[in-house]
Amino acid sequence: MSKKLFVSFLLLTFFYFAKGQNGTVGEKVYKTKCLVCHQADGGGVPNLNAPLDGATNVVGNDIARLVKIIRYGYNERIALDGFYYSNAMPANADLTSTQIAAVLTYIRKSWSNQAAEVTVAQVQKHLKKK
Amino acid sequence: MKKQLQLIVFGCLLGVSIAHAQENAGLKLPAGFKAQLFAENIGQARHIAITQSGVLFAKLNYPNKEGKSIIRLEDKNKDGVAENITGWANYGGTGIYVRGDNLYASSDDAVYQYKLDANDEVLNASSPNTIIQGLLSRRQHASKSITLDPKGNIYVNIGAYSNACQEKDRTPGSKGMLPCPILDSAGGIWKFDGLKTNQTYIDGKRYATGLRNVIGLDWNTTSNSLFVTQHGRDQLNSFFPALYTNEQNAELPGETMYEVKEGDDCGWPYVYYDPIQHKKIISPEYGGDGKKVGGDNALDPLVAFPAHMAPMSLLFYKGDQFPAKYKDGAFIAFHGSWNRAPLPQEGYFVAFVPFKNGKPSGDWEIFANGFSGLPADTKVANPRNAKARPCGLAESADGALYVSDDSKGAIFKITFNK
Numbered sequence: 001m002s003k004k005l006f007v008s009f010l011l012l013t014f015f016y017f018a019k020g021q022n023g024t025v026g027e028k029v030y031k032t033k034c035l036v037c038h039q040a041d042g043g044g045v046p047n048l049n050a051p052l053d054g055a056t057n058v059v060g061n062d063i064a065r066l067v068k069i070i071r072y073g074y075n076e077r078i079a080l081d082g083f084y085y086s087n088a089m090p091a092n093a094d095l096t097s098t099q100i101a102a103v104l105t106y107i108r109k110s111w112s113n114q115a116a117e118v119t120v121a122q123v124q125k126h127l128k129k130k
Numbered sequence: 131m132k133k134q135l136q137l138i139v140f141g142c143l144l145g146v147s148i149a150h151a152q153e154n155a156g157l158k159l160p161a162g163f164k165a166q167l168f169a170e171n172i173g174q175a176r177h178i179a180i181t182q183s184g185v186l187f188a189k190l191n192y193p194n195k196e197g198k199s200i201i202r203l204e205d206k207n208k209d210g211v212a213e214n215i216t217g218w219a220n221y222g223g224t225g226i227y228v229r230g231d232n233l234y235a236s237s238d239d240a241v242y243q244y245k246l247d248a249n250d251e252v253l254n255a256s257s258p259n260t261i262i263q264g265l266l267s268r269r270q271h272a273s274k275s276i277t278l279d280p281k282g283n284i285y286v287n288i289g290a291y292s293n294a295c296q297e298k299d300r301t302p303g304s305k306g307m308l309p310c311p312i313l314d315s316a317g318g319i320w321k322f323d324g325l326k327t328n329q330t331y332i333d334g335k336r337y338a339t340g341l342r343n344v345i346g347l348d349w350n351t352t353s354n355s356l357f358v359t360q361h362g363r364d365q366l367n368s369f370f371p372a373l374y375t376n377e378q379n380a381e382l383p384g385e386t387m388y389e390v391k392e393g394d395d396c397g398w399p400y401v402y403y404d405p406i407q408h409k410k411i412i413s414p415e416y417g418g419d420g421k422k423v424g425g426d427n428a429l430d431p432l433v434a435f436p437a438h439m440a441p442m443s444l445l446f447y448k449g450d451q452f453p454a455k456y457k458d459g460a461f462i463a464f465h466g467s468w469n470r471a472p473l474p475q476e477g478y479f480v481a482f483v484p485f486k487n488g489k490p491s492g493d494w495e496i497f498a499n500g501f502s503g504l505p506a507d508t509k510v511a512n513p514r515n516a517k518a519r520p521c522g523l524a525e526s527a528d529g530a531l532y533v534s535d536d537s538k539g540a541i542f543k544i545t546f547n548k
Binding site: 031035037039040041043044045046047048049051073075077084086087088090091 | 300302519
């Protein structure tokens with residue numbers, strides 16, 4: 001009994017650290033750029049910072065809009081799923097197309113989200129059109 | 131058998147703790163205090179005000195499902211629970227204040243005045259007097275909190291529509307603007323005549339400046355002066371990772387309480403208050419490095435609370451129902467933080483600061499906790515996990531304290547049994 005527990009503890013510890021150290025590009029970008037406002041659970045902050053988990057825009061098909069919000073920021077009243085969020089989203093001029101694709105894919109597949117991945121080609125296409 | 135016994139004991143303990151939690155509406159309070167759920171699910175209840183006869187008014191952040199944004203709650207049978215709940219008005223906002231038969235309520239750009247009849251029913255629900263209009267409202271920090279002094283002047287917070295007055299708000303590397311152009315029309319407290327109609331900036335006066343965002347403010351009748359609580363700036367670590375760690379950002383800057391007199395400056399955006407060094411530190415957007423002190427002409431806070439907890443209401447307790455130590459002291463409702471992430475959040479409670487002769491006379495303490503609905507000693511990880519977020523405070527004529535929650539709209543009533 002205790003042996004089984006010990007083994008599962010070891011395994012859990014291994015997976016925990018393996019994940020922590022090798023976290024995907026998307027996860028790393030999320031943690032450094034997005035987490036502080038959108039929170040670890042993607043839940044955002046009521047009335048201030050929009051949620052990403054379960055947000056219709058985030059899991060929707062308008063990839064161009066998502067790409068542009070990350071690259072150029074968003075400084076209008078954010079209306080989402082019946083609520084409003086007041087804080088401005090800053091631009092991210094320093095993120096590469098690969099990083100934008102990775103973080104969007106991470107966001108669209110994390111928490112309760114189960115949307116399709118976003119490819120580097122899609123990001124490049126939408127950024128060219130401006 | 132032993133296991134069964136353990137289970138039974140555990141079950142009993144669990145049952146007792148749940149029953150106990152329900153008894154005080156889930157709140158943890160000092161000995162002798164009781165809490166009741168005065169109302170729930172009324173909508174995002176921001177500030178609250180209560181009349182002499184005990185009718186409570188709540189200002190909603192948005193109109194509720196019925197399209198009402200000022201909610202009137204009355205507990206006719208005096209059982210501690212409001213059973214007569216009505217409402218009117220269709221604009222969202224935060225501020226509400228009652229004096230005599232005048233009820234003031236704010237949207238994010240105006241302050242209105244309603245008349246109440248002898249039963250504290252509104253007389254002019256659809257035609258209030260517009261006291262102030264045209265105040266800046268640019269989403270961020272748009273709430274207009276209000277309070278009155280004994281002479282009938284009204285003080286309005288006009289929050290800065292910015293985090294740190296950067297050229298580009300909340301953008302790494304963007305410099306702080308010098309001078310900060312926001313301060314001529316926001317980032318401070320403005321004073322107006324509480325009875326004159328249709329006032330705007332030109333009719334009022336910038337009473338105090340250098341305040342990023344004040345949501346909690348109250349007039350102290352002992353010192354005969356205005357006290358305010360400021361929401362300190364965010365994201366020192368996100369924008370200046372070379373200067374601030376995540377751990378430092380979680381503790382900087384302090385959430386501050388000031389006593390402000392006409393013409394006072396509290397330092398935003400040029401400096402912030404470091405509660406560990408006990409100094410005003412130059413903001414990194416203005417050349418600071420986390421150590422350089424500044425703000426020689428700016429006020430020092432009277433109290434500095436832990437960072438990012440978001441003080442939403444300030445109330446000086448005037449009643450005699452609570453024990454003597456609470457008399458004239460300050461209650462502060464803390465909404466609870468988000469900018470301590472990735473560290474656990476703080477706040478989500480009502481704090482108390484004892485006062486003597488109009489000055490703080492001791493350390494602050496947690497008065498009412500447990501609003502988050504999480505087990506004792508469990509910190510909120512993400513703001514949306516909190517069941518309730520304290521926002522408004524009001525004291526009834528008999529000395530009960532009411533606390534509103536702007537998450538789902540609960541109103542807690544806290545009493546003390548002698």
